[in-house]
Amino acid sequence: MIFEWIRFFIVAALLIAALISFASAVFGAYRFGFVMNRMHSAGIGDTLGIFFIVTALCIASGFNMDTLKLLLLIFFMWFTSPVSTHFLGQVEYYTNPDLSKHVQRIGGMLGDEKTEAELKKKPDKEAEDGAD
Amino acid sequence: MTIEDCYNTLYLSVTIGMLILVGAMVIRSIIGPRITDRILSINMLGTMVICTIAILSQYLGESYLVDVALIYAMISFATVLILAIMFLPVKPKEPKFPGFTLKNGQAAGKEAEK
Numbered sequence: 001m002i003f004e005w006i007r008f009f010i011v012a013a014l015l016i017a018a019l020i021s022f023a024s025a026v027f028g029a030y031r032f033g034f035v036m037n038r039m040h041s042a043g044i045g046d047t048l049g050i051f052f053i054v055t056a057l058c059i060a061s062g063f064n065m066d067t068l069k070l071l072l073l074i075f076f077m078w079f080t081s082p083v084s085t086h087f088l089g090q091v092e093y094y095t096n097p098d099l100s101k102h103v104q105r106i107g108g109m110l111g112d113e114k115t116e117a118e119l120k121k122k123p124d125k126e127a128e129d130g131a132d
Numbered sequence: 133m134t135i136e137d138c139y140n141t142l143y144l145s146v147t148i149g150m151l152i153l154v155g156a157m158v159i160r161s162i163i164g165p166r167i168t169d170r171i172l173s174i175n176m177l178g179t180m181v182i183c184t185i186a187i188l189s190q191y192l193g194e195s196y197l198v199d200v201a202l203i204y205a206m207i208s209f210a211t212v213l214i215l216a217i218m219f220l221p222v223k224p225k226e227p228k229f230p231g232f233t234l235k236n237g238q239a240a241g242k243e244a245e246k
Contacts, residue, residue, distance in 0.1 A: 004135050015187075022180060025147075026156050031177065035168045042176045053183045055195035057190050060139070069198040070186065073205060077179070082211040084175055092168045094221050104152045123241075 011060045018052035021045060035092050039085050046081035050074055108127045143191035150184045171215050178208030 021044055028041025054074045058067045093099065154177055163175035182201045189197030 005223075006211070008135055008138055008142075008246055012142050015142060018183070019149045022183070025176060026153050026160075029157070029160050029173065035166065035172060038169065038172055042172055045176055046179050050179060053186060057186055060190055066189070066198050069202065073182070073198070073202055075187070076202070076205050076209075077182070080205070081179075084209060084212040086215070087213060087220075088168050088172055088175075091171075091216050091219050095168075095219060097189060121190050125175050 007059060011056045014052045014056035014059070018049050018056065020053060021049040036089060036103065039088060042084065043081065047078060052079050098116065140191065143187050147184055147191065148189055150180055150187070154180050167219055171212060175212050177206065178204065178211070178216070182208070212220075 014050045025041050028044070032038050032041060051074060057070055060090050061067060066076030152199050157173050157177040157180065161170045161177065164170045164173055185197055185201040185204060189195060189201070
């Protein structure tokens, strides 16, 4: 009987940890002001939150067919979450006109005429140096 | 109070907490200034709904709800992917790095240019 209660408290701790990580993800979604910061907080819920939930349910149910399905779920979520985040970042990068207010790119932003002119100038200069 | 009642109370309280967070994400998706904010909120909402379904499968003792959660995960991923591809430009600008340029879709170095 005592082991049942120990299992119950482990499950309760894991579920509350999952709830806290999801709450921190939602808090970050409200707190941050830019999408690429919000993606960071969304990743907490997508990876850590679902890990705690699935671990808690696996411990609660014991080893049966549901455990394998839940492990498949966590496997799927851990592989698809970075892909969707990457696509969202790509959409933000190519469609936001005010991107340079929020992020910096090494070598200059795309579509910025001044930096593009500098980038065009730089290889020619190097080629001239090589010729000399 | 038996251990079954404790488990039921725990699952119910965690489900109610997840419901509040899902409501918060719905509000976030409504007030998001750009389209990417909305897509990201829907992505997080989908994850929370998956977790809620997984908890409900234990609470109700119905194992088929885990299959529903799996299908929901796949549909949520497809939604985000299709929306993102829809809002991408057809041919994105080619990245220009100082070392090389893109010619005919292939990266050509300085030697190739000469």
